């Protein structure tokens with residue numbers, strides 16, 4: 001095994017990137033390998049001009065991202081209910097058979113990338129099972145690993161980390177929320193988050209779910225695919241490519257993480273403790289983007305809880321407010337997407353995208369999706385709470401066509417308003433970059449769909 005493969009192998013499995021603090025030399029190495037991969041992808045695309053730089057997330061910087069509503073340009077959004085040839089979609093049948101596949105094709109080719117046909121299979125192993133507690137609630141906690149078949153390329157291995165917790169008192173299969181997150185905090189010891197509280201009166205999300213009689217699970221994204229460009233020749237993307245670089249249409253990390261969530265769903269379907277018909281996907285920020293992609297692409301997930309996903313998730317990319325395509329398609333974030341996406345920060349612009357974020361919401365229809373944001377004062381404007389709201393607004397007609405209800409109101413609500421009457425729900429809580437304060441609202445809303453609330 002050469003040194004490069006060894007290094008990217010370690011990156012892919014997260015040993016360097018996630019279980020210890022990185023030395024400066026390791027950081028430099030990741031940076032150099034990332035830039036080299038980014039440049040080779042631009043060469044594959046035949047792009048020789050430099051990318052346009054994205055705005056800064058620092059509001060006091062001279063090139064700060066726009067956070068002024070009056071400076072938002074007007075833009076034209078592609079109509080989810082009009083075919084690419086301009087003809088209107090006239091029935092739900094036309095949506096399912098022709099328009100939805102058209103939209104999927106655009107996301108596949110230009111944004112999130114295609115999952116190659118030869119992705120190896122996963123075998124789940126239960127590593128441990130124990131009776132324990134979360135807060136004051138008894139639970140059964142299982143640790144699993146999903147071992148990916150690497151017989152086609154033994155130099156790389158991928159083992160997906162998964163934790164599943166269900167109420168010890170459960171007498172039948174329970175609904176469950178799958179979160180993209182961490183099982184062990186990556187940077188050494190820290191207090192047990194599982195018992196963490198939001199305030200002295202509100203328990204954390206795990207306790208809230210268990211107290212309802214529901215379960216939770218956590219899947220670790222970097223055990224599927226590293227969160228940097230340097231790792232693209234390792235992880236599930238690299239293993240499938242036998243250690244080679246991607247082609248421009250192949251999947252990026254968001255699609256890879258979503259693929260991992262789908263493999264966890266394969267396991268839920270055969271676990272006697274879990275009602276696989278009632279599994280939600282949840283995540284925050286880049287993991288909120290991954291949660292949106294999971295829900296859009298795998299209809300076995302019945303509900304979504306999409307936390308502050310922002311650009312590349314549920315924020316309208318044509319809207320010049322907060323993070324932009326130029327940030328996403330830079331060497332720091334391009335690995336989330338397919339190589340083709342880099343075009344939109346160089347030879348093309350966001351206005352040339354064949355689809356926008358409202359169509360990602362539309363792909364989730366008719367399944368319920370909750371769009372969660374924090375307060376601009378605490379979370380900042382990078383995420384563009386209104387841009388995420390508008391994705392919900394413009395996906396509404398697809399929900400209506402399928403006999404469901406979009407957002408209950410199309411005007412941007414005051415902070416804290418729970419817009420939960422429809423199958424697209426929205427709430428901007430008063431906290432920062434977290435889904436925390438929205439859990440109780442989400443649970444009350446999900447109860448409508450999952451029926452029993454554990455009582």
Ligand code: GCU
Pocket residue numbers: 284285286287308309310311312323327382
């Ligand atoms: C950066 C990035 C966002 C992302 C966020 C996160 O701010 O620009 O797109 O959502 O990191 O994942 O924390």
